[in-house]
Amino acid sequence: xxxxxxxxxxxxxxxxxxxxxxxxxxxxxxxxxxxxxxxxxxxxxxxxxxxxxxxxxxxxxxxxxxxxxxxxxxxxxxxxxxxxxxxxxxxxxxxxxxxxxxxxxxxxxxxxxxxxxxxxxxxxxxxxxxxxxxxxxxxxxxxxxxxxxxxxxxxxxxxxxxxxxxxxxxxxxxxxxxxxxxxxxxxxxxxxxxxxxxxxxxxxxxxxxxxxxxxxxxxxxxxxxxxxxxxxxxxxxxxxxxxxxxxxxxxxxxxxxxxxxxxxxxxxxxxxxxxxxxxxxxxxxxxxxxxxxxxxxxxxxxxxxxxxxxxxxxxxxxxxxxxxxxxxxxxxxxxxxxxxxxxxxxxxxxxxx
Amino acid sequence: xxxxxxxxxxxxxxxxxxxxxxxxxxxxxxxxxxxxxxxxxxxxxxxxxxxxxxxxxxxxxxxxxxxxxxxxxxxxxxxxxxxxxxxxxxxxxxxxxxxxxxxxxxxxxxxxxxxxxxxxxxxxxxxxxxxxxxxxxxxxxxxxxxxxxxxxxxxxxxxxxxxxxxxxxxxxxxxxxxxxxxxxxxxxxxxxxxxxxxxxxxxxxxxxxxxxxxxxxxxxxxxxxxxxxxxxxxxxxxxxxxxxxxxx
Amino acid sequence: xxxxxxxxxxxxxxxxxxxxxxxxxxxxxxxxxxxxxxxxxxxxxxxxxxxxxxxxxxxxxxxxxxxxxxxxxxxxxxxxxxxxxxxxxxxxxxxxxxxxxxxxxxxxxxxxxxxxxxxxxxxxxxxxxxxxxxxxxxxxxxxxxxxxxxxxxxxxxxxxxxxxxxxxxxxxxxxxx
Numbered sequence: 001x002x003x004x005x006x007x008x009x010x011x012x013x014x015x016x017x018x019x020x021x022x023x024x025x026x027x028x029x030x031x032x033x034x035x036x037x038x039x040x041x042x043x044x045x046x047x048x049x050x051x052x053x054x055x056x057x058x059x060x061x062x063x064x065x066x067x068x069x070x071x072x073x074x075x076x077x078x079x080x081x082x083x084x085x086x087x088x089x090x091x092x093x094x095x096x097x098x099x100x101x102x103x104x105x106x107x108x109x110x111x112x113x114x115x116x117x118x119x120x121x122x123x124x125x126x127x128x129x130x131x132x133x134x135x136x137x138x139x140x141x142x143x144x145x146x147x148x149x150x151x152x153x154x155x156x157x158x159x160x161x162x163x164x165x166x167x168x169x170x171x172x173x174x175x176x177x178x179x180x181x182x183x184x185x186x187x188x189x190x191x192x193x194x195x196x197x198x199x200x201x202x203x204x205x206x207x208x209x210x211x212x213x214x215x216x217x218x219x220x221x222x223x224x225x226x227x228x229x230x231x232x233x234x235x236x237x238x239x240x241x242x243x244x245x246x247x248x249x250x251x252x253x254x255x256x257x258x259x260x261x262x263x264x265x266x267x268x269x270x271x272x273x274x275x276x277x278x279x280x281x282x283x284x285x286x287x288x289x290x291x292x293x294x295x296x297x298x299x300x301x302x303x304x305x306x307x308x309x310x311x312x313x314x315x316x317x318x319x320x321x322x323x324x325x326x327x328x329x330x331x332x333x334x335x336x337x338x339x340x341x342x343x344x345x346x347x348x349x350x351x352x353x
Numbered sequence: 354x355x356x357x358x359x360x361x362x363x364x365x366x367x368x369x370x371x372x373x374x375x376x377x378x379x380x381x382x383x384x385x386x387x388x389x390x391x392x393x394x395x396x397x398x399x400x401x402x403x404x405x406x407x408x409x410x411x412x413x414x415x416x417x418x419x420x421x422x423x424x425x426x427x428x429x430x431x432x433x434x435x436x437x438x439x440x441x442x443x444x445x446x447x448x449x450x451x452x453x454x455x456x457x458x459x460x461x462x463x464x465x466x467x468x469x470x471x472x473x474x475x476x477x478x479x480x481x482x483x484x485x486x487x488x489x490x491x492x493x494x495x496x497x498x499x500x501x502x503x504x505x506x507x508x509x510x511x512x513x514x515x516x517x518x519x520x521x522x523x524x525x526x527x528x529x530x531x532x533x534x535x536x537x538x539x540x541x542x543x544x545x546x547x548x549x550x551x552x553x554x555x556x557x558x559x560x561x562x563x564x565x566x567x568x569x570x571x572x573x574x575x576x577x578x579x580x581x582x583x584x585x586x587x588x589x590x591x592x593x594x595x596x597x598x599x600x601x
Numbered sequence: 602x603x604x605x606x607x608x609x610x611x612x613x614x615x616x617x618x619x620x621x622x623x624x625x626x627x628x629x630x631x632x633x634x635x636x637x638x639x640x641x642x643x644x645x646x647x648x649x650x651x652x653x654x655x656x657x658x659x660x661x662x663x664x665x666x667x668x669x670x671x672x673x674x675x676x677x678x679x680x681x682x683x684x685x686x687x688x689x690x691x692x693x694x695x696x697x698x699x700x701x702x703x704x705x706x707x708x709x710x711x712x713x714x715x716x717x718x719x720x721x722x723x724x725x726x727x728x729x730x731x732x733x734x735x736x737x738x739x740x741x742x743x744x745x746x747x748x749x750x751x752x753x754x755x756x757x758x759x760x761x762x763x764x765x766x767x768x769x770x771x772x773x774x775x776x777x778x
Contacts, residue, residue: 055460066431177636197416263661
């Protein structure tokens with residue numbers, strides 16, 4: 001640790017997971033995340049762990065379900081169409097309150113879509129995606145270093161709350177190389193996994209389950225989950241603000257898009273526009289309070305996404321009508337250029353600085 | 354005083370929810386007796402399916418994991434890979450294993466996962482109310498084959514044991530029945546072998562157990578046992594389809 | 602200081618590894634760097650390209666619509682990447698494989714016979730290092746030695762290749778001098 005090395009996003013995510021104590025990986029090939037399972041298949045046998053290429057994404061997430069239930073730190077990864085297949089298992093894992101980390105290196109959709117970077121799985125990641133009253137904690141890194149840090153933290157969050165955590169990247173985060181340094185993650189005070197199914201010697205049998213046939217019991221369970229989610233909302237919101245101190249207009253973007261917005265911001269600032277950037281790092285829980293507070297200060301917002309507009313809905317909910325919220329998006333694997341964003345901001349501001 | 358009969362320790366003291374005459378109860382007991390005899394209750398993790406035996410986690414007195422429909426072999430794979438020294442088994446019905454879960458069971462067998470699958474085949478979907486299963490016989494009526502299963506419309510019932518026995522990774526595959534005491538004894542012997550082979554690390558093991566569903570077959574329990582014998586046995590012949598000796 | 606460069610050519614011409622070496626060297630010099638490849642069916646055969654950014658500051662977008670420099674190793678890459686270069690930027694053309702000229706008049710064009718020089722050195726595969734040498738000499742973004750240092754990391758186990766690659770860098774640099 002401590003040395004900066006140049007790593008591809010997908011591989012860095014794999015190494016981060018191993019450094020976080022993840023010894024089990026179940027996956028299935030899909031572009032643009034293949035370097036991650038490939039990396040795990042090279043590394044995990046040397047760590048006394050298990051890499052297994054499942055027969056499908058459906059099987060892979062259910063292997064994660066089994067491994068998580070029996071007490072292991074476990075991860076799977078995929079890209080959009082594969083994540084859709086994993087949704088069934090994700091719902092069971094959330095319902096049974098098991099910790100695991102799921103990486104989605106998002107590509108364009110719907111359907112088979114494309115293989116270039118996209119952010120069009122925001123709704124799926126943050127609003128359910130599978131059936132039932134559940135939430136995933138969703139972390140959206142914008143650099144390889146941040147991906148590494150967040151993957152390590154994801155395991156801590158997952159264990160702490162007994163909840164699945166999704167790391168939402170995109171083709172660019174997966175494929176790009178940047179310097180990374182593996183730092184020891186902040187350890188949380190974790191309870192022993194005395195609920196795990198690892199043989200009932202000396203205790204009563206443990207059961208991992210998401211079935212509650214009595215509606216009264218299921219309602220009770222769902223409210224218990226809800227309380228946990230409220231706790232997560234209170235404690236785990238993460239975001240970054242850039243030059244918001246004197247900003248009169250705010251860009252809102254996460255992941256790769258936030259970096260392009262940062263380029264646009266530099267250009268706009270150089271031309272005298274007082275523009276700032278709010279970058280959600282957790283997209284669930286969403287930094288509602290920060291954006292609401294900014295709404296008292298700025299004349300308006302521009303949400304920028306690689307989709308036709310998904311996160312923008314959360315921005316509008318957070319702003320509560322206090323300021324106009326505009327949207328600019330590219331989709332299908334197209335990446336917005338800084339100039340397009342500069343032009344959008346100028347158009348919205350009508351030339352007024 | 355010598356105790357000659359009683360509840361196996363590997364079964365919880367809980368009343369089964371199964372319909373009168375259903376043979377799930379017998380099969381549960383056989384598995385539990387085998388676990389007792391092998392002394393593996395505290396070392397075992399069972400995976401329950403979706404279907405009539407969805408509540409199996411309430412009956413087996415060992416660690417249990419409730420899986421999604423058809424995914425038990427994948428869940429069991431995850432558990433076994435984390436705990437290779439434990440005994441891991443799945444308990445699945447014909448809709449679960451032979452329909453929605455075909456990919457999972459075939460690949461678990463192909464990978465030679467060291468797990469044991471108890472496959473209960475009663476040729477019908479029980480829990481959902483008597484729909485056609487992949488193992489429903491030609492001519493057999495079900496709520497989604499009200500005129501009887503026809504070859505033209507629904508094709509042929511799957512012979513799971515024969516199919517899985519072709520896989521190199523399958524170490525032990527047997528089909529048994531529980532329609533009379535003699536066959537119940539044979540069924541138990543096969544289940545015991547399967548667990549023993551798992552413990553010996555031989556590879557994937559599966560015992561297909563022909564079972565009754567008086568409720569959805571529309572028969573009395575006794576008629577159901579007879580129907581099984583007369584209709585299922587000819588199409589689903591009993592016997593060992595694969596043994597570890599053949600693997601060598 | 603910030604330099605954005607796009608390197609492009611046929612798969613197998615070593616454009617990806619050329620970019621990776623530049624990024625590695627930049628990192629070892631304490632700079633911020635990013636390396637972004639094209640990916641997907643493009644990689645299988647066809648043309649490959651990568652974008653490398655070396656900067657003193659945090660790197661915003663890892664891709665760029667208007668690089669400071671394009672290094673084009675084959676003709677399709679010339680057509681695709683010469684028009685993007687920002688006015689006043691640099692275009693490095695592998696003149697061994699590209700006879701065509703660019704119609705851009707607002708950029709500096711440097712023609713380097715990469716394959717001929719590489720062949721003179723006895724290995725056509727170091728054509729990429731010839732181009733990289735020319736690029737480093739032209740932009741002064743990093744010293745040649747930093748690339749050699751990076752090679753020691755990147756070529757671990759294949760150290761015997763380093764002297765040849767170093768010579769190729771120097772020969773490329775000499776074209777610009």
